[in-house]
Amino acid sequence: MKHFTTLDLTAEEIHRIGLDEVARIRGEMAQVIEEVGFEGSFDEFLTFLRTDPRFYPKTADELLREAAYISKKMDGKLPALFKTLPRQPYTVEAVPDSI
Structure with a gap:
């Protein structure tokens, strides 16, 4: 294990x-x-x-704002949860309509 x-x-x-x-x-x-x-x-x-x-959320923008808020809130907590963090930053973006 x-x-x-x-x-x-x-x-x-x-x-x-x-x-x-x-x-x-x-x-x-x-x-x-x-x-x-x-x-x-x-x-x-x-x-x-x-x-x-x-x-x-009532709109797609509201959903994106909430997801971005949660991800930023977690940023400071990630080092306590993971030994190795990715070097590249990440962002929350809408999924393109073409997908």
Whole structure:
């Protein structure tokens, strides 16, 4: 596994980390559900997040702005997450209509 992950862990250990992370994130989501006063099940909350228009950009420009904001916000965090970063800068651009 070390060859593929750079971790000195077994597949089972990596799987356990993944399961623990899912449980941690779900716990955080349950806390948010409580904080915002959502009355419904966890699955209903997920459906709400996926379907409520307020969580989606209304225009292509709005989507690009949000994606660019997120990418710039992550720039400062990448060195803590990756040992080697690309030398070339990146940008967020619209996909050409021809594609």
